[in-house]
Amino acid sequence: MSEQSLVDAALDGRTPSLETCAPAHGVPEPVACAPSSRRLLELARRVAASECTVLIAGESGTGKEVLARFIHRNSRRADGPFVAVNCAAIPESMLEALLFGYERGAFTGAHASYPGKFEQAQGGTLLLDEISEMPLPLQAKLLRVLQEREVERLGGRAPIALDVRVIATTNRRLREEVAAGRFREDLYYRINVFPLVLEPLRARRDDILPLAMQLISARCPPGERIPALSAEAAHLLLTYSWPGNVRELDNLVQRALVLVNGPVIGPEHIQFEPALEPAAQTPAKTPAREQPAGSLADAIEQAERALILEALRESRGCRRAVAERLGISPRTLRYKLARLREEGIDVPAA
Structure with a gap:
């Protein structure tokens, strides 16, 4: 169009x-008016009818959780719970207990038994959001749970059978994470049964x-x-x-x-957002006549790149200070720095 x-x-x-993108029965639906979005939504409908584990990949903010909820609503598990866990937002020391649960006395402060997110999702769907941020030791334990379809609480003595459909999301290229040793290859193949890729909004x-x-x-x-x-x-x-x-x-x-x-x-x-405005609206260190001609997207990317690198220099590589200066989350900053490295740009070490 x-x-x-x-x-x-x-x-x-x-x-x-x-009209074709409107919510059904008051439940928000993914907007799918672009041809690529329509094709993706049709794939999502088809995989929803199965029990396949789904891996949804896409940049941050593209709507991966919205698509995961759509799959749940269109599955036979729609009447069951939908439980979401952001693996990047929970401290490593707490993530295992949150996912698998624990018994009373399992560790200091465990004053009562707690059913983990896997148990809470029984009969429904568990979303492991940003699974690529999960630490390697926990990846091994997750792999066993997915293989055996049972979980054992921390401090527990008996496994608990699971009836849970797992959907995972990531904003990283997981194959590259596997090659770099940051993500287990066996877990990658376990969750990548049916991959779906959400294109960025600009596409x-x-x-x-x-x-x-x-x-x-x-x-x-x-x-x-x-x-x-x-x-x-x-x-x-x-x-x-x-x-x-x-x-x-x-x-x-x-x-x-x-x-x-x-x-x-x-x-x-x-x-x-001021930090993401076109270069023409941002003070530049080089005269405008020296700027290479290009599209608006190129100008924005150049401006963003310059702002990030300048913030890194002025903050002496402190990632937390850079994120606060730019008004973005540390996770968003990590993603943007990874993209800069992929483009061959030298990113100062922390």
Whole structure:
């Protein structure tokens, strides 16, 4: 679909293909208006009918958990629990107890028995979000649980049989993690039964305006009029590269709803993250005439790269200080630094 068609649809209040992307029975569905998104959603529907372990790969913020929930809702386990565990957000010392559970007295502070996330997901689906962040020793224990389909609590004496479907997500290239020795090869093959890859938002432009309208509707207080997008605002959304993907779009929508004071969101209400603005709007150390010609996406990537490297130099490589300076999470910073290394850029050591 052309940009003008997308903009015209937004202006008319008829977000393109939104009817086919609308929530079913009040449950939010993934927006799948771009051809690649439609193909992915069809694959997800088909794998949902099976019991296969699914591995969903994609950049941070692309909607991997949304897709995992879609698979659960369309499976025979839909009436069972959906339990999500963010492997990157839980300290290594706590992750094992959280996943597998523990008995009273298993360790200092274990004053009562606790069923782990595997047990909590009995009859349903367990999402292991960002599984690539799981430490190697715990990967070995997870492999055994997946193979034997049973779990033993810390301090327990008997295994507990499991009836759980596992979905895992990652924002890394797991084959490269295996080659680097950071992820177990046997676990990789155990979870990679049916791989699904979510493309970044910049690669599925037909999804941008439908997603924006869906987010605007969701973020508007009940009873309030839902503002429309002006042609200029829609153009800004369609021509931006979205390095933060849907999560960044959601943040932008929330900012726009704070700034708008009428029935239409205009370009003045579209505020991109300062650190990710095009290079032309960012103070540059080299004159503009020396900047190589390229696309808007190239300019944004160059600006982001320069900001990250400058923050690393000024913070003397302290990753926590860099993340705070840039206003991003340490995990997002690790991902961006890994991308820089893949591009052959020398990243200062911590």
